[in-house]
Each structure stands twice: as C-alpha cells, then as structure tokens.
Amino acid sequence: KFMRAMFCGDKSFEKTGIVAYGVNRLMIHSPLADTSNWNVNIQQGYYGEETCGCNASPSDIYETAETIDEFLLLKTDKSRVEFLLKNEYGYLLPTVENCKWSVIRVAVKDITLPNPDHYKRLDKKIVQQYRDTQDGLPQCVCVGDNFRLVDGYHRFAARQEKARKILIIHGCIK
Incomplete structure (x- = not known):
C-alpha cells in the first residue's frame, strides 16, 4: 500500500497530520535513512566516472515498506501515535x-x-x-x-x- 502510494501515485490512504508525521518518522528510523545502506552505481562516461543510479538492499526496502504499511492500516490516531512511540523507543x-x-x-x-x-x-x-x-x-x-x-x-x-x-x-x- 505504501509503495503504491509513494511510487505509483495511489492516493487511497488518508493523509492526516499524524499519518504524514508517522510516515516521516518511520522513514527517518528505517535502514533507508542511513546513506551507508545505499549503493551508488558508477559507470564510465565521456567526462570520467558518472553516477547512473543508486539502490538499497531489497530486504531494507521490504522491511521499511512493511512497517509503514502496518502503520497505515491503523484506524485511530491513538493507535498510530502509540505505534510510533513503541517503534522508536520500544515501550510506552x-x-x-x-x-x-x-x-x-x-x-x-x-x-x-x-x-x-x-x-x-x-x-x-x-x-x-x-x-x-x-x-x-x-x-x-x-x-x-x-x-x-x-x-x-x-x-x-x-x-x-x-x-x-x-x-x-x-x-x-x-
């Protein structure tokens, strides 16, 4: 669900302030936020080495998407905020x-x-x-x-x- 919304323009999930805040916090605390978890693809070009993209490990992408999907399925602001705090700190x-x-x-x-x-x-x-x-x-x-x-x-x-x-x-x- 999250991946469709982010990369395919699916607007079906609610974007309240808490939802947008939550997705942001989950991304910041995901392995995808750490630049050392990304590989930069380099190729030889006319002017020397040039970047031609970057990629993260499929498991990091999957883990992040699963966590965000779990968050997006929550129906109440109470459950959303509690999920975020537990995710970041391990307890409430x-x-x-x-x-x-x-x-x-x-x-x-x-x-x-x-x-x-x-x-x-x-x-x-x-x-x-x-x-x-x-x-x-x-x-x-x-x-x-x-x-x-x-x-x-x-x-x-x-x-x-x-x-x-x-x-x-x-x-x-x-």
Missing part, C-alpha cells in the same frame, strides 16, 4: 497510554521541557539537520495541559528560535 510511557491525540498549533513558550539537561546535550548536527528541513509536519509530541515534551527534543530545538508557534501532536490526558 504510562503518561501517554490513555491520551486522546490531535494536531494543534501552540506557542513555543508554552511547551514544558521535563529534562533540561538532556536538552542542553542535544547533538547540534541533528538539530541543524532539522533546521534545514521545513516540512510543515508536527514537530514534537507533548502531553497534558502544560504541553510536556515527550518526543522530539531535536525537532523542537530546531524550531524554537525561529517560530513563535509550532504544530505539535498533543495528547490530552483522559
């Missing part, structure tokens, strides 16, 4: 298990950083990569009325200096 925090999820725009100053020490130690290269990417997707996952950041420190850091408001995936605690 108790505070996110019973949330109702939605995409909202909030003031950067209203987001609470529960671990300021972690924030200070962020990898600057990763933050810069996110600064260079303007994708219009939600930037982080926050829970509760105080918008406590639970996922997306690097993306939040990349946006906080330039934006007064950002899109987030917000978990309203039931």
